[in-house]
Structure formats: structure tokens, C-alpha cells
Amino acid sequence: MNRKILGREAVQEALDVSLQRDKDVILIGQGVPDATQTYGTTAGLVDKYGTDRVYEMPLSESAMAGVMLGASLVGARPVMTFARLEFFLLAIDPIINQAAKWCYMFNAQTHVPMTLRLIIGRGWGQGAQHSQSLHSWFAHIPGLKVVLPATPYDLKGLLIASIEDPNPVIFIEHRWLHYNHGHVPEGYYKTPLGIPNLIRKGDKATVVSSGYMTIESIKAVNNLNKQGIEVDLIDLRTLSPLDDTIILESVKKTGNLVVCDHASLTGGFSSEIITRVCEKSFGSLKNSPIRISLPDSPTPTTRGLANYFYPTVKHIENAVKSLLGIKTEDPFKDIKPTDKLDIPDQSFKGPF
Amino acid sequence: MSFMKDKGLADLSLKKEVNSPLQKKMFFDILRIRRIEEEISRQYSDQEMRCPVHLSIGQEAIGVGVSANLKPGDYVMSGHRSHAHYLACGGNLDKFIAELYGKETGCTNGLGGSMHLIDKSAGFLGSVPIIGSTISIATGLAFETKRRKKSNVTVVYFGDSATEEGVFYESLNFAKSLNLPILYVCENNEMSVETPFSKRRHQQQKIVDIANSFNIESLCSDGQICEGVYGNAKYLIEGIRCGEGPKFIELMTTKLVEHCGPKIIGMESEGVCDPLTYYKEKLLNDKIIIQKDIDVYEMDIQEEIKKAFDKAKKAKFPSRDKLKANIFYKGEK
Structure with missing residues (x-):
């Protein structure tokens, strides 16, 4: 099944x-x-x-x-x-x-x-x-x-x-x-709107993510697990309505918060998540939260620049590590303008 | 004004279409709407009706003439100047006045006000003040009607300025492409707030020609002559009921009020045809009605209006739990 x-x-x-x-x-x-x-x-x-x-x-x-x-x-x-x-x-x-x-x-x-x-x-x-x-x-x-x-x-x-x-x-x-x-089960089922999904469990940090960014976050969390760092990964599923209980409970446990959002930084939903945590559970934060987002810029067309536009799995990993006091390098360090990072997988041949 | 020339056209179509009970009904409907709007105008300065009002004074014959062709199950939508449309198709008066006062007995419990009227039992499914928005929404009513193989007709009212919105063109195209059962009623009062028609279109452009260019059967006539409106709308609506698809009518009219607010500009301006005065004189001349009938009806209307205002003033504001009660629909799917 x-x-x-x-x-x-x-x-x-x-x-x-x-x-x-x-x-x-x-x-x-x-x-x-x-x-x-x-x-x-x-x-x-x-x-x-x-x-x-x-x-x-x-x-x-x-x-x-x-x-x-x-x-x-x-x-x-x-x-x-x-x-x-x-x-x-x-x-x-x-x-x-x-x-x-x-x-x-x-x-x-x-x-x-x-x-x-x-x-x-x-x-x-x-x-x-x-x-x-x-x-x-x-x-x-x-x-x-x-x-x-x-x-x-x-x-x-x-x-x-x-x-x-x-x-x-x-x-x-x-x-x-x-x-x-x-x-994916066959036939009819539904995922209720408004309930975030706890995808991975851990006590070192809370990673909150949504949409495609959650796919990247899952990879990042898997990598962290291999390094012995266990974190909570919460996929929002819906922004509105949003029951934030699970996020607040997680941050109470971990004290560290990374919010990943596949959108530009300023005024983005990551700010809403961090604000809710600050308003409702400020005392549980051990460190300043970190936002992972797209830059405040329109999307460039050429892969020579787009390769540096989208945050990577490494960005998410590094954010968690930095909250834990582990030194990290520039996540774009190994990326070259010629890399073909602009496809979801090898089956994609363009154009849309 | 140039549209007065069209009076003959309008008169032409009514000979066999109207009978004296219908004539009386339409006249009394115009008179009733006028008196209601005048009362709103009179009491507005008390500052208890605290929402913008776009009065229909001067344009009442259109809603009345069109509505006389509607049947139960038909749908109506409108824009910001919708009082006459709501009342002419049977919208509840008490709920309307209470709505202006923001009371819980209003047609939306006070959440909408003058610019968001609704009376589902009369088929009036909503008015909104974003110009042109209900053109597409009403087209959607007609779309679903046709998809369900129902026979009802949708009427949507809008002003001349709405024809400057892109959604007007998009909606006409879609309605024609699927032959949807809808009558587009353009009330051309030649004003967009205070900007005259002449400053918004080239003088050789006519709105009715736009609709015609979509291969939609379209008429242009005098909107101040109720029987003409009735006759032309009848012709078009019967065609729609026969499955002929969308139709369009441009009705030349004059608003005898300021754009928004209680001020009545007056009926005596040169060249202005007041639909109420015109119809009254015509029906008296034709001996369809006598002054005594009018006097009796005036008294009845005044009583009805007074009751509606009294009830509205006495009614409560919506309870505080209404503030966030209906952001989302919670009923069963």
C-alpha cells in the first residue's frame, strides 16, 4: 500500500x-x-x-x-x-x-x-x-x-x-x-486545511517551511541527521488558516528557530511566523531566529545568476548549525555559474 | 440632450405590449422608488445613515421597465447606484432602509450598506461599487444557469463608465462565445462621477456599437420613458428566453442627483426629462390614471416609508460577535 x-x-x-x-x-x-x-x-x-x-x-x-x-x-x-x-x-x-x-x-x-x-x-x-x-x-x-x-x-x-x-x-x-x-494513497482522502505537518522530530532546532522549500528542508534535515543533529521540521501546509500551536510547542522544546520561505524576504510569511513566536513565546528563544528566503530582487533569467538566487539545502543546514554555534562556510561557495541547477530533475527538458 | 430624439423609437414599441394594469404598476413603482429616495435624501443630513449613497433619482424608469419583464428565478445584479434596481425587482424595503442605518435588520445585517445590497428572495444577488465587477460575476450566474440547463435569465445593470473597464469587453466576448442567457443593461447618464462622457470617449464612439461589434443584439433607446424601456427589454429578454444568447441595451438617462450624497439637483434644468413627471402626465392625458388614484397611492407609500424608517431607527446594531462571524463560510459544503 x-x-x-x-x-x-x-x-x-x-x-x-x-x-x-x-x-x-x-x-x-x-x-x-x-x-x-x-x-x-x-x-x-x-x-x-x-x-x-x-x-x-x-x-x-x-x-x-x-x-x-x-x-x-x-x-x-x-x-x-x-x-x-x-x-x-x-x-x-x-x-x-x-x-x-x-x-x-x-x-x-x-x-x-x-x-x-x-x-x-x-x-x-x-x-x-x-x-x-x-x-x-x-x-x-x-x-x-x-x-x-x-x-x-x-x-x-x-x-x-x-x-x-x-x-x-x-x-x-x-x-x-x-x-x-x-x-500517495489511491482514491479519496483529504488533508485538513490549517494543520501544519510535523515531518521530522528532533530537539536541537525548529525548522518551519512551506511549499517547495519543504522539499529542500527535508533534504537538509536528512543531512543534519547524518551529522547527529536532530531537528523538528514543520511543514505549514496552509498559511491561512494557520494553527501555530505545534510551532510554539516545538520552539519551547528546541529554543532555536529557522524559517524557510520560497519568497522574497521583506514582508514575507517568515516574518509572520517569527513574530508569532516572539509574541507568544519570546522567552523560549535561545538565539535570534533566522530567515531563509529568496533575495529582495526580481528573479534573474540566466542560470549564471539564478544559481545564486535560490537558497540551497546547504543554506538551511548552515542556518541550523550556526544557531548551534557550529562554524559554516558560504553555502554558494561550491556553486559555479555554469552549473545546471535550473531543472527539477533530468527528465525536465524545458521549456516550461 | 441628444437622446431625447429617441423618444419616438421607444414609444413605437409599446403599442401592443402594455395594458393599463401594467402601466399603473410601472408608474407606481417609479413613484414609490422616487419617494423612498427623496426620504433618504431628506434624512441623510441627520448623519444616522452613515454610508455613501448613490441615489437613483432620475434613473428609476430603467429598473422598473426592465424588471416588469422578470420572472421568479431570474437573477439581477448591479453596481454602486443600485437602489432602484433592488427595489424595482422586489427587494425588501424594510431591510433596505435598515441596511442604510447599519442595523442588524438590514439586508446584510449592516455589514454591506448602500453599496452592497442583496435580496435573494427577489433574485437580487448583489451589488458592489467596484465599477464593472458585477458584469463578469453576473455573466457567471448566466454561465451556471445555462450549464444546468435552467431557463432563467440574468440581468446586470451598470453605468456608462463601466464600459471603459476591460472586464466589460472580456465578459461580452465570453457571454457571446457560449451564448449565455444574460441581458446587459447600460445606464448611460453620461457621467463618471463628475467627468462627462465627452471627456472619456471620442464623440463618434457609441457604447451600443461596442456591444454590436461582438455580434450581440443591441439596442439604444431613451431610458426616461418607462414603457419604451419595458418594450425594448421585453423584446430582448424574450429572445434570451428563446435561447438566442446574450443581449445588450444602452439606455440614455440623467441622474438628477449629485454623484454620491443626498443632494437633488432638480428637475427643471433645460432639456432634462424626468421619468416620473413624464409618465404621470402621459397616464393622466391618456386617462389611464386619475389624480385621485395618485393621491391615494402617495399616502400609502408615505405610510410604508415612514414605517420602514421608524423600524430601521429602532432596530439594534448587529451584536459585537458579528465582527468576525462570517469571514469564512462555515456551513456545509
Whole structure:
């Protein structure tokens, strides 16, 4: 029963299960039913469920997000896909001004059960406009749920839970997660929104992470374990809602906190985590917390620079070590501009 | 104003379409909305209705003429100037007035105010003040209606300035591409806040031509002549009910109030057609109605309005636990 599949297959299964279980679920997005099948995540679904469940759409992100909001008010449960998060920015009004507030401002007489899959690109020259991680922005908006799956198990479980949730959910899917293998049960199950996942246990430090950064954190923690350093690794799973109990308990135990966030530093969600710990459990910190994030810079296209843009497993390892008073070197020391670090694995041949 | 020339067109379409009970109903609906809006205007300076109001005075004939064609199960959405639309399709008056006072008996328990009206039992599924936003949302209502193979029609009202938003074009394109059952109603009062139409579009551009260019059947007529609005909307809505897809109507109108606030600009300006005065004179001349009927109805309306205001003033504010009660929907999926 320990079936392992790819992340993109886990997403496809979540959509398949949701379409099968609830006839109100519809999929829509540019390329969702076409030959590329949104990187395989919608493979076979239009054939199985038909064109009045799985829709192509005109390239009108703003209106289409509003249309799906409207459809959701009278019975539909839309799952809208944006092949890159940046295209979603054209739909900010219907989601931020309208969907997020609809339930509140109409006093729960109507509500908006819709899921927005936003895919973040990385590598192969995605550049400044195909790679942004803006989850902290979205988590700042009351009325939106913000979900950042990491493992294939959660890609499926959290997506099913997002689709079943009666509120607007921003489901942020890092493109490289599609290439990750992991244990995924067959059929229906869901991962509840709002409960972080304690992935590894240890007492030396607490590493809090989310989304793709959790994949890097797992590698870092495994490396640390080999060196005899045991740490708690907590995957947030969702930024909003967020039950921070497990984080506070962990920091009480370890006294050391590293927060990893696949987003630019300033105003990022790592600051929110550290603030909560400071506000609620300041006395348990033995050292100043450390943030691992992307720099406050747009993403460079050339790998010659992108190689120094994304923090590595080494960064996370080093952060933990430095909290424990262990000397470390520059984590980029061994990286050369010519290194081909811009693909998730060897199966990736570009272009998107 | 140039749109007065269209009066003939509007009158033309009504001959066989209206009968005296309908004429009386539409006239009384306009009169009722006018008196309600006037009362809001009168009491606004007490500073107890503490939300922005965009009064419908001068534009009432549109909501009334369109709504006379609606059936139970049809949907309506609107923008910031939505009082007439809400009331004309049957929105509850007590809940409306209480909403302006921010009371728990309001149509959103006071959480929305004048710019966020809703009455699901009347099919009025919401108004919002972000210009153009409900154009796409209402298109979504029509999308889901069609997907479920239901026969109801969606009407969405918006002003001329909304046609300057990209979402207008995107929505018309999508509605046409799937032949959705929706009537787009553009109330052209030639003002965007205080910016006249002439400063926002080239003088040779007409809004109705934009809709036509999407191959959407579109009409432009006088929005001050209620029977004309009714007749043209009837023609278009019947087509939508027959499966002909989206339709569009531009109705030339005049707001007789300031953009936002209680000030009534007046009916006596040169060239202005007040839809209430026009209809009253017409129905008196045609002997459809007599002054005594109007006097009786005026008294009834005044009583209804007074009760609504009294109830609203006496009602409580929402309890403090409402502050964060409905950020997320907690009901079953």
C-alpha cells in the first residue's frame, strides 16, 4: 500500500476524484483541456467528464475569475487554473475585492466555493514574470484561504480539501513539485486545511517551511541527521488558516528557530511566523531566529545568476548549525555559474 | 440632450405590449422608488445613515421597465447606484432602509450598506461599487444557469463608465462565445462621477456599437420613458428566453442627483426629462390614471416609508460577535 507517484499525478488524481464525487465541480483555465494538459495535471479529464465539466477559456483572466465567482454563487464549485501565478494578477479585483469579501459583506447569505490553482515556475529561464511567490500577499487578505502543498501526498489531499472547502482557496503549486515522487494513497482522502505537518522530530532546532522549500528542508534535515543533529521540521501546509500551536510547542522544546520561505524576504510569511513566536513565546528563544528566503530582487533569467538566487539545502543546514554555534562556510561557495541547477530533475527538458 | 430624439423609437414599441394594469404598476413603482429616495435624501443630513449613497433619482424608469419583464428565478445584479434596481425587482424595503442605518435588520445585517445590497428572495444577488465587477460575476450566474440547463435569465445593470473597464469587453466576448442567457443593461447618464462622457470617449464612439461589434443584439433607446424601456427589454429578454444568447441595451438617462450624497439637483434644468413627471402626465392625458388614484397611492407609500424608517431607527446594531462571524463560510459544503 505504499504506492509512489509523481506530484503531477497526485494533482491529477485529486481533480479526478473531486470531479467524480461532486457533479458541481468544474475545471477551467487556459490549456486545461488541451494537449499539454497543464503539465499532465489534467490528463484524461476532459475525455472522462466532458466539455461541460472541463473548460477551455478565453484569455480573459479578470472576467473569467468573476464569471467563476458568479457561477459558484449559484451552485458550481469551480477549480480555476493559472499556468503561472503572474497571470492570476490580472484577476486581482474579482478575487481580492470580491470573492474574499463576498461571504462577509453579504452576511453569509451567499458564499464562494472556488479554488484557484496558481503555478509557480522555477528554472529554465523563467525569469522575473514566471516565478513569483506571492503567498504572503494573499495570506494578508481576510477571507482567502492560502494553501502551499509540499509533498505528493499533500498535493492530492490538500487539493481535495481545497475544492471541498466552501470558501475561495488559493492553492499554490510549485512547478517542481510535479516532478517529486512520494507516497500517495489511491482514491479519496483529504488533508485538513490549517494543520501544519510535523515531518521530522528532533530537539536541537525548529525548522518551519512551506511549499517547495519543504522539499529542500527535508533534504537538509536528512543531512543534519547524518551529522547527529536532530531537528523538528514543520511543514505549514496552509498559511491561512494557520494553527501555530505545534510551532510554539516545538520552539519551547528546541529554543532555536529557522524559517524557510520560497519568497522574497521583506514582508514575507517568515516574518509572520517569527513574530508569532516572539509574541507568544519570546522567552523560549535561545538565539535570534533566522530567515531563509529568496533575495529582495526580481528573479534573474540566466542560470549564471539564478544559481545564486535560490537558497540551497546547504543554506538551511548552515542556518541550523550556526544557531548551534557550529562554524559554516558560504553555502554558494561550491556553486559555479555554469552549473545546471535550473531543472527539477533530468527528465525536465524545458521549456516550461 | 441628444437622446431625447429617441423618444419616438421607444414609444413605437409599446403599442401592443402594455395594458393599463401594467402601466399603473410601472408608474407606481417609479413613484414609490422616487419617494423612498427623496426620504433618504431628506434624512441623510441627520448623519444616522452613515454610508455613501448613490441615489437613483432620475434613473428609476430603467429598473422598473426592465424588471416588469422578470420572472421568479431570474437573477439581477448591479453596481454602486443600485437602489432602484433592488427595489424595482422586489427587494425588501424594510431591510433596505435598515441596511442604510447599519442595523442588524438590514439586508446584510449592516455589514454591506448602500453599496452592497442583496435580496435573494427577489433574485437580487448583489451589488458592489467596484465599477464593472458585477458584469463578469453576473455573466457567471448566466454561465451556471445555462450549464444546468435552467431557463432563467440574468440581468446586470451598470453605468456608462463601466464600459471603459476591460472586464466589460472580456465578459461580452465570453457571454457571446457560449451564448449565455444574460441581458446587459447600460445606464448611460453620461457621467463618471463628475467627468462627462465627452471627456472619456471620442464623440463618434457609441457604447451600443461596442456591444454590436461582438455580434450581440443591441439596442439604444431613451431610458426616461418607462414603457419604451419595458418594450425594448421585453423584446430582448424574450429572445434570451428563446435561447438566442446574450443581449445588450444602452439606455440614455440623467441622474438628477449629485454623484454620491443626498443632494437633488432638480428637475427643471433645460432639456432634462424626468421619468416620473413624464409618465404621470402621459397616464393622466391618456386617462389611464386619475389624480385621485395618485393621491391615494402617495399616502400609502408615505405610510410604508415612514414605517420602514421608524423600524430601521429602532432596530439594534448587529451584536459585537458579528465582527468576525462570517469571514469564512462555515456551513456545509
